[in-house]
Amino acid sequence: VKKQLLVICMLLGAAAFFLMAPAHGTEIKLRAGGSEPEAQDPTAYQLDNGTVLEISGEPLDLQLLITRPGIKPVSIALPESILEVSSIDRVVGRQVAVIGDAGGGLYDVVLVDMTQYRIADYFMGYSPTISPDGRFIAFVKFYPTHPGPVKVSDFVLLYDVAHGAVNNRPAGISIYDRESVGTAVYPPGIKTQDPDSGLPDTAISYKIMDDDFFWSPDSSMFVFSAEHKVKSDLKDGAALIKTQLDLVLVDLAMPNAPKTSVFTVAACVGASCMEYLKSIEFGADSLNAHFGGGRITEKQRKLRVRYDQFRQ
Amino acid sequence: VCGSPFPALMGYYPDFGLVSSTIITFVDPTDGIPAEANNISFRLDAEAFALYGYTINIAFYDINGNLISQQLYDYTGYGGVCGLPIQFPSNVHQIAITSRGFYTWIYNLNFQIAGATVNTSCKITSASFVNNAVMVQLSGPSGSSGILTVTANGTSNNYAAVTPTEPVGSGAYTISFDRPNMPKDTYTSVTANWDVSPTPLMDTFTLPNNWIVMGIIRHSQYNTPAEAICKGPSAQAWVFDSNCNFTSVQLNSKFMEQVYMNGTGKSQSYGILKYCPSSWGGICSTCAAKYPQGATSQNAFLKVASVTGACNTELVPDVSVATYPSPKTNNLFSCSDAILLVNTKSDINKAVKEADDECPACNKDFRGAQGHIDDYSPSEACSAHIGDLGKFWTADTKGESQ
Numbered sequence: 001v002k003k004q005l006l007v008i009c010m011l012l013g014a015a016a017f018f019l020m021a022p023a024h025g026t027e028i029k030l031r032a033g034g035s036e037p038e039a040q041d042p043t044a045y046q047l048d049n050g051t052v053l054e055i056s057g058e059p060l061d062l063q064l065l066i067t068r069p070g071i072k073p074v075s076i077a078l079p080e081s082i083l084e085v086s087s088i089d090r091v092v093g094r095q096v097a098v099i100g101d102a103g104g105g106l107y108d109v110v111l112v113d114m115t116q117y118r119i120a121d122y123f124m125g126y127s128p129t130i131s132p133d134g135r136f137i138a139f140v141k142f143y144p145t146h147p148g149p150v151k152v153s154d155f156v157l158l159y160d161v162a163h164g165a166v167n168n169r170p171a172g173i174s175i176y177d178r179e180s181v182g183t184a185v186y187p188p189g190i191k192t193q194d195p196d197s198g199l200p201d202t203a204i205s206y207k208i209m210d211d212d213f214f215w216s217p218d219s220s221m222f223v224f225s226a227e228h229k230v231k232s233d234l235k236d237g238a239a240l241i242k243t244q245l246d247l248v249l250v251d252l253a254m255p256n257a258p259k260t261s262v263f264t265v266a267a268c269v270g271a272s273c274m275e276y277l278k279s280i281e282f283g284a285d286s287l288n289a290h291f292g293g294g295r296i297t298e299k300q301r302k303l304r305v306r307y308d309q310f311r312q
Numbered sequence: 313v314c315g316s317p318f319p320a321l322m323g324y325y326p327d328f329g330l331v332s333s334t335i336i337t338f339v340d341p342t343d344g345i346p347a348e349a350n351n352i353s354f355r356l357d358a359e360a361f362a363l364y365g366y367t368i369n370i371a372f373y374d375i376n377g378n379l380i381s382q383q384l385y386d387y388t389g390y391g392g393v394c395g396l397p398i399q400f401p402s403n404v405h406q407i408a409i410t411s412r413g414f415y416t417w418i419y420n421l422n423f424q425i426a427g428a429t430v431n432t433s434c435k436i437t438s439a440s441f442v443n444n445a446v447m448v449q450l451s452g453p454s455g456s457s458g459i460l461t462v463t464a465n466g467t468s469n470n471y472a473a474v475t476p477t478e479p480v481g482s483g484a485y486t487i488s489f490d491r492p493n494m495p496k497d498t499y500t501s502v503t504a505n506w507d508v509s510p511t512p513l514m515d516t517f518t519l520p521n522n523w524i525v526m527g528i529i530r531h532s533q534y535n536t537p538a539e540a541i542c543k544g545p546s547a548q549a550w551v552f553d554s555n556c557n558f559t560s561v562q563l564n565s566k567f568m569e570q571v572y573m574n575g576t577g578k579s580q581s582y583g584i585l586k587y588c589p590s591s592w593g594g595i596c597s598t599c600a601a602k603y604p605q606g607a608t609s610q611n612a613f614l615k616v617a618s619v620t621g622a623c624n625t626e627l628v629p630d631v632s633v634a635t636y637p638s639p640k641t642n643n644l645f646s647c648s649d650a651i652l653l654v655n656t657k658s659d660i661n662k663a664v665k666e667a668d669d670e671c672p673a674c675n676k677d678f679r680g681a682q683g684h685i686d687d688y689s690p691s692e693a694c695s696a697h698i699g700d701l702g703k704f705w706t707a708d709t710k711g712e713s714q
Contacts, residue, residue, distance in 0.1 A: 081573055083698075105672075105684070144587055145672075146671065146696075148575055149621075149622050198596070199591075209675055241643075
């Protein structure tokens, strides 16, 4: 009887959690001050229904403690690679996304199932950015933070939180795989499981220049800036390295078939334009992009681009 | 006896009762050819040491050895003479100071070689960013002075150094910059302006190594994860050499995770281990084809002799840093570039490090700074990354490291 009562309580609690809670709880963000894992205070995320998600423990040995009135606290061990937790967000599918700083710009994304109080999925990547509606997570595919002399390239992948661990991995890829996760959206033509490090010298290396991806308020698209080397000209008999800076738009009007299109912003001499997106304003038929950095003109830095100017 | 500055320029101590002399001869300083001088002045002090006649005779000769004038001073009794009232003639080649019964000394000798042009100049003799010192040599006629300004010339701005607010005269000056407020730019030269009458002077010093100011940079830290520090259970693993000889071993699970994430790790029993997936080609590809059953790129690691970075050189703790773009691309950074870290409040050097490795994700995650560099740390930890070193004003000084 006790077990049955406990199960009923848990079910009622879970239902209350999602019925009463707002779309997002009290968001925590710890990314501003630099990484100081030794100094991280216990971190809590509270929902309006009284559920508290609390981070405790030491770097590489952190726990997510879930407490709610009437329910026995549940402790979930977070992946051992997390130095400090950067954010906790509500996402769809009765889950929360815990994003942990693993150092070197790398992040662990942990999806916690709040009905069964367990980790539903876990993967690694750079710049993970959750869509406003909590449905998607755009991120750059994992590679080692210090790969040495091998060539690496940024691949942008899109995780659909509504689809779970299995459906976010290509056929044949284990759900425990933390790299080959999500749908490949950039650069064109790649597959999720394609290697992004140790690439041959002839391969074009792509670089995502922004801290985060820029989601439209309605979560129907996201934008980022990317650069890659283009065919070099010859100047005075020597190869002149040029880099192309692109604005990339991923349209999710059909969530299962994201459409990626590109608007070329500039070509810079050298191996990088050293530019990044400072802000994006999404309009009805166009967007305003504002770049920061150093190697493009002022005119190129503030752009108004119609959506039909993006090319697939 | 006169409060004279010490030491004197020249002087003598005559033997008791005897006569001694000081001879001043003017020559061209560039070639030593005898010359005549004008506008001569010096101060002569003396002290008597006996009770009988004391004399000082000062004789002036032209370039042909002819006596121009002489002045004899005759005193009686003990005592001192402070600042003998000397009349200095023009076109003097030689001065003979002869005294009896006196200690005699002179100082503050000034003169101008007759017929010579007094060169007025403003010259930057050196400029060091690491020492924050621009050496400026100013010279002009006696009494000339003007406001001195020094600027570092960048591709998009000129940044003024901290210089005296009052006019300055001839002399050597060490000028420094308020580095933490120096804007992000590539500086190629330093210019000194001396606003001296009648014609202001300027000198531009081309820096042998450009100063690439990056601004306030977040310095995160990475190390080589050490298995000895890792807690928790061990698991089945393999280590292999460059001939693909696999050895079945037990390695700490957290350690393996860190090797996979960072790229390298220091094991307790098998030396330095490297993550080596098939896609990395070469040995990694060859040996991946020979993985024992159960081995994957995340539990089978290549044994290497040392921890090397993108520049293929051994990483040095507290010295090596990892950058984006990679130093091996020679875009912004180059391998072995000196990276200067300066405390943003005190303007004191924190360190001069070296670009040896690539940090592919350091084009982001600035956390409020203007850039991101990952510093290789001597810290012994299980994790590849530890807390930040901090935010420092940072510049790539290329070859200048001290």
